[in-house]
């Protein structure tokens with residue numbers, strides 16, 4: 001049965017209670033724990049997984065990696081005493097989560113900046129890791145326009161962050177997302193509830209990742225590089241204090 005994803009419902013669910021559904025050993029010899037519900041984010045959508053601790057009567061299980069399988073079950077991989085049926089308390093590593101959330105939300109603000117500037121770029125893949133943060137677009141950009149475009153996107157993104165705005169979570173069928181989102185990818189995962197997050201009141205993004213509650217929580221966003229080749233333009237960025 002699919003794991004209930006507590007982190008989808010609110011911006012900062014970092015603790016909670018759950019029951020252990022299964023315990024097995026993965027190919028690397030690590031313990032693989034499935035719970036009925038979890039606040040641990042599994043890697044996905046370019047955002048890295050959470051780490052932290054699962055505590056029960058037997059002691060503490062250290063969560064080193066978290067994965068979502070095609071059936072919607074979340075696998076907590078790590079080490080420590082734990083058994084099926086245990087009532088456990090969950091604690092996500094807050095520092096790591098907040099960092100990943102700010103980086104991920106910054107990627108969406110880059111998207112928002114691109115839209116604000118009226119650039120007809122179609123978003124492609126993105127990565128929001130400390131060692132690699134970028135958003136790619138199906139768009140061509142002439143070399144002589146690169147520097148000026150970088151400056152414009154950075155300014156527009158900083159304007160969004162500077163203005164601040166509370167994000168909003170909405171669950172809806174994929175068929176309705178087009179009313180709120182400029183781009184609805186045709187590969188939205190079907191193994192978790194469909195959800196959009198509304199940035200700056202009118203910019204919806206279909207996304208199951210974790211997001212800042214207010215865009216001002218991102219901090220100073222810098223566009224570090226824009227590279228365009230073969231019709232793909234890659235916008236790399238950094239968030240102050242992270243990367």
Ligand SMILES: [Zn+2]
Pocket residue numbers: 045104108205206207208209
């Ligand atoms: Zn996202």
